[in-house]
Amino acid sequence: MDNNNLPASPKDFIREIIDQHMVSKQFDGKVHTRFPPEPNGYLHIGHAKSIALNSGIAAEYGGKFNLRFDDTNPSKEEVEYVESIIEDVRWLGADWEDRLFYASDYFDQLYDYAIQLIQKGKAYVDDLSAEEMREYRGTLTQSGKESPYRNRSIEENLDLFKRMRAGEFPDGAKVLRAKIDMASPNLNLRDPVIYRIKHEDHHRTGDKWCIYPMYDYTHCLSDSIEGITHSICTLEFEDHRPLYDWVLDELEVFHPQQIEFARLNLNYTVLSKRKLLQLVNEKHVSGWDDPRMPTISGFRRRGYTTEAIRNFCERIGVAKNDSVVDMALLEYCIREDLNKRAQRAMTVLRPLKLVLDNYPENQVEYMECINNPEDPAMGTRKVPFSKVLYIEKDDFRETPPKGYFRLFPGNEVRLRYAYVVKCVSCVKDDDTGEVVEVHCTYDPATQGGTTPDGRKIKSTIHWVSADHAFDAEVRLYDRLFIKANPSDSKDGKDFKHYLNPNSLEVLKDCKLEPFMKDAASGERFQFERQGYFCVDTVDSQPGKPVFNQTVSLRDTWAKIEQAQKKSKK
């Protein structure tokens, strides 16, 4: 925790509050946080922010961190989600040790507390229907009306609540409500429902219960039971804090401090479980782990690393401002990480045949290539080179635009780690006019790509030997939405209206270096001059890898060219 003489890096407001608690001994100098997901969907990058915050704080203050499922609503929750969440939280590196809990673990205690509330005259059974209750609640500007059932006797409430539990009433017939204040300007305090009847099986408790506690009642007590000191949640629960405090105070139990921060928003995507579920259900994506999804499993399958995501969470900071973080920052974080650790490889995504007219037929040379210039310890490899090669279509232009210094008739480029070659001609398809083959001569004096005469070669391009390459499928991804804020419905359009029709591009006949044939599932590479890619963990077969693009390399030339096109318009 001590960081020597380094200037104290600015702390966010939550850590400042905790610092104060440490000084005041508010919680005996203890820090205990938790991450409380509802298992009704997969975790996304916004949850990663919360996980990083909560687990990070626990680690920094020498405290503990719990994982607790907020599973109080059996109609929405599923085991599949529980399993995915456990996997994702673990992958993110948060350690709950032996403290994996479920709010449903506390159903018995919660029931007993409810009895106590009734006995104190602080809760009552109400027979109002949902619609009636809405009417009685009043509006934002008008106070509510008290229910005619509000003043039942404690005995009657006790009896009724026990019979609710016993299953004597159908769904919706009765609820248990906290007796607070129907005139409160805070609607959460207008006698909130704390128990409802649901004759439904729960994924953990089976058919033991037909009444289930509500979030506001459950969450504070679960925190209290677990000895959570700092209950960190998002801004929309700020209005609920008075209720959180009310329940704990009435029951006179351990009282954690709820603190709210602004949830993460990312541009060009959506971060709401409801919307993500819709994308999955309506098959706009292949599943929760589709590499285009902003879910943890999506990013993982896309090739993102834990380190990059945690680093991102650190960089975005924590505050109470509603904010939208630029996707470019996330991309920067993953590039930064992968640049240091990814093995380099030469892969041709859109192949164009290149023939070296003066190179001996049937000759093969093995060129020594550096595996990672950022990490010499990763060594070198030998890559076969021959007369007929593939290069990237985009690396040749019959008529080069301004500023283009790759291959074009008469120009010289370096074939990376191989030779300097000069373009002499190209062959075009008679029908389409498309260039299908490029002819060059190589300079034998430039073996390895060196220029003994000292001449400068402006461009170096990658290649792969036609006879030695193997074909593989590579998937390129673009942002899922074409609009920075797809959820903005001011123009009346649904968020799906802004789905990017080109967010996925499947390339089938990519030419890869021979050694990659045996790449392991999930293995990450930098395809030189193109981007970072990983072996898809779902669709790859042994000896037949399929690659997912994690993120492209920055592309200055593409930017220049785009600017040129724009200025012409």
Next chain:
RNA sequence: UGGGGCGUGGUGCAAUGGUAGCACAGCGGACUUUGAAUCCGUUUAUCUUGGUUCGAAUCCGAGCGCCCCAGCCA
């Protein structure tokens, strides 16, 4: 128009009465066997308006704007 929050460059986060700073993005340059990476430089900000003060992003008043709340969801 009730209540709760929030307003700092394009974006995010700092500055806690004393030189408005950091990161990303952008732009320019150096270097380069990846038009990558790296390095250097650089444009751009305190919602408005009064006040307190030697001095205000910070404190006070008034206004404006944005977000959240009327589930038996979380």
